[in-house]
Every structure is written in structure tokens, then in C-alpha cells.
Amino acid sequence: MTEREFALGVVRTLQNAGYTALWAGGCVRDELLGLAPQDYDVATSARPEQLRPLFRRRNEIGAHFGVVQVIGPRGDDGEWLTVEVATFRTDGAYIDGRRPDAVTFSTPEEDAKRRDFTVNGMFFDPVKNELIDYVGGRADLDAKVLRAIGDPVARFTEDKLRVLRAARMATRFALAIDPATHAAAERMAPEIRVVSAERIAEELRKLLVHPNRARGLRLLRELELIGPILPELVPTFTLPQGLPAAPTGTLWDHIVRVMECLGEARNAEPGTRSEGPEPTGFFGLPLRAPHSALHASSVSFPLAFAAVLHDVGKPRVFGRTADRYTFHGHERVGAEMTSRIADRLKLSNTETARLCWLVDKHQYLADAPTMRMSRLKPILVHPGIGELLALHRADARASGKSLEHVEFCERVLREMPPEELNPPPAVTGEHLIAVGLKPGPQFKRLLDAVREAQLEGRVRTKEEGLELVEELLREWAQEPPPAPEAPSE
Numbered sequence: 001m002t003e004r005e006f007a008l009g010v011v012r013t014l015q016n017a018g019y020t021a022l023w024a025g026g027c028v029r030d031e032l033l034g035l036a037p038q039d040y041d042v043a044t045s046a047r048p049e050q051l052r053p054l055f056r057r058r059n060e061i062g063a064h065f066g067v068v069q070v071i072g073p074r075g076d077d078g079e080w081l082t083v084e085v086a087t088f089r090t091d092g093a094y095i096d097g098r099r100p101d102a103v104t105f106s107t108p109e110e111d112a113k114r115r116d117f118t119v120n121g122m123f124f125d126p127v128k129n130e131l132i133d134y135v136g137g138r139a140d141l142d143a144k145v146l147r148a149i150g151d152p153v154a155r156f157t158e159d160k161l162r163v164l165r166a167a168r169m170a171t172r173f174a175l176a177i178d179p180a181t182h183a184a185a186e187r188m189a190p191e192i193r194v195v196s197a198e199r200i201a202e203e204l205r206k207l208l209v210h211p212n213r214a215r216g217l218r219l220l221r222e223l224e225l226i227g228p229i230l231p232e233l234v235p236t237f238t239l240p241q242g243l244p245a246a247p248t249g250t251l252w253d254h255i256v257r258v259m260e261c262l263g264e265a266r267n268a269e270p271g272t273r274s275e276g277p278e279p280t281g282f283f284g285l286p287l288r289a290p291h292s293a294l295h296a297s298s299v300s301f302p303l304a305f306a307a308v309l310h311d312v313g314k315p316r317v318f319g320r321t322a323d324r325y326t327f328h329g330h331e332r333v334g335a336e337m338t339s340r341i342a343d344r345l346k347l348s349n350t351e352t353a354r355l356c357w358l359v360d361k362h363q364y365l366a367d368a369p370t371m372r373m374s375r376l377k378p379i380l381v382h383p384g385i386g387e388l389l390a391l392h393r394a395d396a397r398a399s400g401k402s403l404e405h406v407e408f409c410e411r412v413l414r415e416m417p418p419e420e421l422n423p424p425p426a427v428t429g430e431h432l433i434a435v436g437l438k439p440g441p442q443f444k445r446l447l448d449a450v451r452e453a454q455l456e457g458r459v460r461t462k463e464e465g466l467e468l469v470e471e472l473l474r475e476w477a478q479e480p481p482p483a484p485e486a487p488s489e
């Protein structure tokens with residue numbers, strides 16, 4: 001059974017028991033666009049206590065808000081099928097949590113009007129195959145317009161996250177923002193500071209992993225959201241790029257261009273559509289996998305966010321010689337700034353580590369063809385190498401530079417056998433102890449030196465490694481001892 005079939009079954013069960021039940025919100029929008037929804041939400045006149053006898057398998061995720069998750073059989077992927085069933089309601093304001101502070105149970109029409117944008121405010125009856133649209137969502141979707149439901153200022157005031165949701169929705173569905181909605185969003189943007197980091201990060205994630213991420217980033221600036229969410233980027237709006245004698249725009253322009261180039265090559269390939277016949281939505285429309293799912297594997301959130309932040313250190317270290325701008329050490333400074341940004345957005349440790357690593361190393365491979373193998377190989381075997389190469393590629397393309405360094409690395413990865421790229425250490429601490437050496441500071445120096453020689457191809461076996469150890473010990477024994485410290489007075 002598919003999630004869609006299960007969601008239809010849930011509506012049927014509710015209707016057979018005498019309640020009104022409809023698909024609601026995002027899934028209706030997605031099906032109208034011919035996209036396969038990520039999940040189906042059902043809105044109903046039944047109260048949580050009335051749902052209990054109808055569905056034995058359920059999860060009371062927010063029963064006090066009238067939201068119950070109904071659990072079905074396992075889907076094709078082995079995951080449990082679930083549908084959120086929510087009682088028709090009107091919301092109180094969202095002070096901050098993931099849900100409004102209070103709700104009042106009400107009618108379908110009132111429920112539609114509490115939603116954020118008209119395209120998100122439609123219902124569909126999958127039993128009668130009938131669209132129920134109290135807010136003009138269908139017309140806006142056809143005209144490709146994002147419009148707040150009702151008074152836009154009031155809507156953005158109730159929940160301050162909605163300005164960012166506007167940028168995300170407009171990006172994802174290629175919608176133009178209606179002028180009144182746009183003006184209200186711009187006005188309310190600074191208020192997003194009161195919203196929790198987790199909610200902001202989730203919207204940012206969805207916006208940045210989408211292939212239209214460059215437009216998304218431009219929209220964040222247009223809606224005045226960069227200052228409140230990522231103030232570190234504000235100085236990039238005016239920082240010059242190129243040569244003083246021949247400027248090529250601002251650093252911000254470059255960042256947007258990198259976003260445009262990110263994933264470009266891979267997006268041209270067909271998506272990873274599932275096998276079998278295409279699922280069909282209402283009105284018999286075939287449902288394509290949504291872009292975010294099609295391309296989710298091609299550009300991860302850490303990669304997309306690293307593309308936004310890769311040069312964030314530049315304004316801090318900006319300098320000028322007679323004929324050049326300089327940005328010495330901007331990668332290191334940028335990685336430190338990125339780490340603070342990730343903390344502020346409460347990203348997970350794993351994502352933070354990958355993001356900071358990408359920013360720190362975003363220039364590392366520029367000289368790859370002339371680099372020593374002992375410096376190159378450890379990076380090539382890092383689990384983030386695919387993302388790092390994608391970032392180098394986008395950065396080089398955006399600046400009109402050659403892709404030789406990226407292609408060189410890709411060739412090495414393709415052609416060099418794994419045991420040569422990342423050989424097991426020829427000499428270990430145990431080997432050193434076995435030849436009579438005692439653990440101490442010299443130990444690590446020896447192991448590092450043998451490893452380097454191994455990665456350079458100068459050492460291949462344990463015997464060759466131990467020969468090098470002997471040689472180094474002889475050499476170091478002849479080194480003059482460190483100069484004595486000057487006696488203190």
C-alpha cells in the first residue's frame with residue numbers, strides 16, 4: 001500500500017463514520033502541481049476523542065491541538081505509513097514553539113483561513129474527487145503567485161517564521177510574491193529574531209537544498225532576512241571582487257553565482273525516480289517526485305550552506321595592495337565564524353563538523369595537481385570529499401576559472417586503487433615497541449614521518465618503514481641539541 005492509498009482510506013473511514021474529512025494543505029498543493037507529496041495531512045470535523053475508536057493504531061502527538069497521527073501498515077520501503085489527522089480549527093498566535101499556543105475547533109472554512117498562504121490553504125475530497133478552495137489557492141497556483149491568506153501584515157505578525165516560509169515556498173514552487181504580501185513580509189522580517197533557532201534552521205535547510213537555491217538566497221536578501229538571520233553576510237553586499245582596476249561586482253554577487261553553479265552538472269541528469277509505473281494523483285495527473293526528493297542526494301544541506309558561507313571570512317581579513325585585493329587566511333576565519341553560526345542555529349554536531357570542514361578547506365584543492373601526495377591523499381579519502389569537490393567546482397565555475405584541479409582529483413579518485421590511496425599504516429606503535437623504542441614524543445614524530453613517506457610512495461612495506469625509522473633516529477641523534485635557554489637574571 002502507498003501512503004496515498006492509506007491517506008485515502010483514512011478519509012473514507014472518517015466519512016463512513018459520518019464526519020467531514022478532507023486532504024489538507026501541502027499535499028493538495030503538491031498534487032495540483034503534479035508533484036508527489038512528501039506526506040498527506042487530513043483535516044476533519046472529528047475530535048481527537050472521536051478518532052480513538054476509529055483507528056486502533058495511532059499516536060497522540062498533539063491531541064490537545066486536535067492532531068493525532070494515524071499509523072497504517074508498512075509501506076514499500078519498510079517504514080510505517082502515517083497520516084496526520086487534525087480537527088478543523090482556528091489557531092491562536094504562534095509565540096514560538098512548533099505549534100500555535102492555543103487552538104479553537106471550528107469549520108473547514110475557518111481552518112483554511114488560519115493557514116499561511118493561499119496555495120497552502122486548499123482542501124481536497126479524494127472520495128468525491130473534489131477540490132474545496134475557500135481562499136483562491138487554485139487561481140494563485142495557476143498564476144504562480146504566493147499570497148498570504150487575508151491581511152498579510154496580520155498573518156506575518158501572528159507567526160514571525162512565515163516571512164522565511166514565504167521565501168521558501170516562492171523558491172520551491174517558482175512563485176512570484178504578490179506585492180502586498182511582499183511589502184508586509186519585508187516590514188515584518190526583523191521580527192524573525194524571536195523565532196526559535198530550530199524552526200529557522202529547518203526552513204533554511206529546505207530552501208537551500210532546493211535546486212532553485214540561488215533564487216532562494218536572493219529572496220532572503222530581497223525580503224530583508226539576511227540581516228536578522230545571517231548578519232555575517234551583510235558586509236558581503238558591498239565587498240568588491242576582482243581587481244581594483246577591473247572590479248567584477250561584489251562578494252555577494254559571487255556567492256549567488258556559486259549557488260547557481262552548485263549541482264548544475266548533476267541536475268542535468270535524470271533524477272533518481274523510483275522503479276515501476278508513475279503514481280497518479282487526482283484529476284488523473286501523473287505525480288513526479290518533488291524536486292527536493294529528486295535532488296536531495298545531489299546537494300546536501302552542509303554543502304549548500306557551505307556554498308553560502310565559504311567566503312564569509314573575507315570581509316574580516318580584507319586588505320589591499322597597489323593592484324590587488326587580499327583576503328589572507330579567510331578560510332580559517334570563515335570556518336570559525338561558520339562554527340558560531342552553526343551553534344546559533346543549533347545544527348547537529350555532525351552537520352556542523354562537515355559544514356566547517358568544507359568552509360575551511362574550500363581552497364585546499366586549488367593546487368591539487370602540484371601538491372604532495374601526502375597532503376592530498378588524506379583529503380581525498382575524507383568522507384566529505386564529494387561535497388568538497390562539488391564546492392570547488394561551483395566556486396571555480398562562478399569565477400570563470402579552470403576546473404583542472406577538480407578534474408585532477410576526480411581522476412585520482414577514479415584511477416588510484418584504494419589500497420594505494422589509503423593504505424593501512426606500514427608501521428604502527430606496536431612495531432616500534434617491538435624494536436625496543438619507548439612511547440614518548442618521538443614516537444608520534446616517527447609514525448607521522450613513516451606515514452608521510454608511505455603516502456608519497458617512498459615506503460611500501462613494514463621493513464622499508466622500519467629502515468626509515470632507523471635512518472631518522474640516526475639523523476636526529478646527530479642534530480645539535482636545542483639551544484639552552486638564556487639564564488634568567
Ligand SMILES: Nc1ncnc2c1ncn2[C@@H]1O[C@H](COP(=O)(O)OP(=O)(O)OP(=O)(O)O)[C@@H](O)[C@H]1O
Nearest residue numbers: 025026027038114115116117120121159161162206
Ligand atoms: N507557520 C504556519 N502558519 C500557517 N499555516 C501553516 C504554518 N505551517 C504550516 N502551515 C499549514 O500546514 C500545512 C503543512 O505544513 P508543512 O510545514 O508540513 O508544509 P508543507 O506545505 O506541507 O510543505 P512540506 O512539503 O515542506 O512539508 C501547510 O501547507 C499550511 O497549510
